[in-house]
Amino acid sequence: xxxxxxxxxxxxxxxxxxxxxxxxxxxxxxxxxxxxxxxxxxxxxxxxxxxxxxxxxxxxxxxxxxxxxxxxxxxxxxxxxxxxxxxxxxxxxxxxxxxxxxxxxxxxxxxxxxxxxxxxxxxxxxxxxxxxxxxxxxxxxxxxxxxxxxxxxxxxxxxxxxxxxxxxxxxxxxxxxxxxxxxxxxxxxxxxxxxxxxxxxxxxxxxxxxxxxxxxxxxxxxxxxxxxxxxxxxxxxxxxxxxxxxxxxxxxxxxxxxxxxxxxxxxxxxxxxxxxxxxxxx
Ligand code: GUN
Numbered sequence: 233x234x235x236x237x238x239x240x241x242x243x244x245x246x247x248x249x250x251x252x253x254x255x256x257x258x259x260x261x262x263x264x265x266x267x268x269x270x271x272x273x274x275x276x277x278x279x280x281x282x283x284x285x286x287x288x289x290x291x292x293x294x295x296x297x298x299x300x301x302x303x304x305x306x307x308x309x310x311x312x313x314x315x316x317x318x319x320x321x322x323x324x325x326x327x328x329x330x331x332x333x334x335x336x337x338x339x340x341x342x343x344x345x346x347x348x349x350x351x352x353x354x355x356x357x358x359x360x361x362x363x364x365x366x367x368x369x370x371x372x373x374x375x376x377x378x379x380x381x382x383x384x385x386x387x388x389x390x391x392x393x394x395x396x397x398x399x400x401x402x403x404x405x406x407x408x409x410x411x412x413x414x415x416x417x418x419x420x421x422x423x424x425x426x427x428x429x430x431x432x433x434x435x436x437x438x439x440x441x442x443x444x445x446x447x448x449x450x451x452x453x454x455x456x457x458x459x460x461x462x463x464x465x466x467x468x469x470x471x472x473x474x475x476x477x478x479x480x481x482x483x484x485x486x487x488x489x490x491x492x493x494x495x496x497x498x499x500x501x502x503x504x505x506x507x508x509x510x511x512x513x514x
Pocket of ligand 1: 323324325326327348368369397
């Protein structure tokens with residue numbers, strides 16, 4: 233059996249470090265989550281984020297707007313949060329309903345409050361090798377790899393999925409850690425050609441059983457970002473855990489792997505944004 237990345241345990245350590253840092257500061261971080269519509273998957277993620285804020289004594293508010301909210305109404309709500317000194321982090325839960333232009337919405341967030349790291353300015357800083365706010369899921373994965381002292385430099389890494397939220401920033405971070413990185417996606421003819429050669433595989437496509445044992449090199453490090461709810465309510469990742477676990481050296485469980493690390497990095501980014509903003513005011 234492989235070694236298991238205990239994301240839940242590492243995330244708890246991160247939360248303790250945040251509490252220690254906060255104890256020495258006279259600051260209360262504030263996070264605003266903007267949620268348009270009533271997507272049930274979003275509801276679960278938002279609840280996790282709120283609970284985490286409660287545990288650490290962060291101020292948190294959820295601004296829930298109706299599904300039919302217009303672009304100008306949403307932009308006005310974001311501008312008001314940009315101006316609010318009690319809010320240090322703003323997260324617009326994705327996906328947004330179809331009538332909304334998510335690119336313009338993200339660009340309207342004050343980059344210093346962009347705790348998701350989605351603003352084009354933060355994307356640019358990351359891609360030029362000078363990261364400021366970094367997207368939480370890839371950041372959490374890098375944190376976990378470092379925690380377990382997984383070598384990255386010189387390794388062959390494969391990222392399956394090219395989203396702005398996970399795939400692209402993940403590939404950037406692995407590249408900056410000196411891996412040789414391939415990004416695979418829905419138009420890649422044969423994923424296995426790449427995955428069979430990969431020392432590190434990150435799967436972020438949102439489809440169960442995307443990575444199987446036949447596709448996995450013995451001794452690989454496997455990171456599963458997926459959260460797929462199967463009929464009968466069971467949540468599974470994008471990796472066929474039972475069979476891949478027989479070949480991998482390291483693997484993340486779902487749940488309890490990447491998910492808790494994402495939340496921990498959101499808290500860390502919010503704390504960092506709070507500290508940065510307090511320095512700029514002084
Ligand atoms: N939807 C799925 N993951 C995320 C995330 O990390 N941030 C936001 N804002 N929306 C998401």
